Amino acid sequence: MIKMPQQITPNMFKGDTKITNRKLSIHDAKLKKVCNSFENFFVQQLLDISLKNSNIGGKGSGSDIIKGLFTQGVADSSNGAFGISEILYKHLSEKKK
Secondary structure, rough: OOOOOOOOOOHHHHOOOOOOOEEOOOHHHHHHHHHHHHHHHHHHHHHHHOOOOOOOEEEEEOOOHHHHHHHHHHHHHHHOOOHHHHHHHHHHHHHOO
């Protein structure tokens, strides 16, 4: 059986911006990870809709694949950059108390 650490620091997660001075419990760490995943999904959906009629991936049968890879890459690299995950994390962690 794998033992999980009792405390996880915020720096263990990609995209943490402002929550850096306190330790996170395992529940908080999981919540933070889910919030970051939601932000990635949201940004990718936003980009997919915004670039639907653009020629950023060229024209032809492969353009949709190129657009999809582009939007996924941008969403993954901007993990937490828009602040949506932090707002969601703060709201949900306050509700837990």
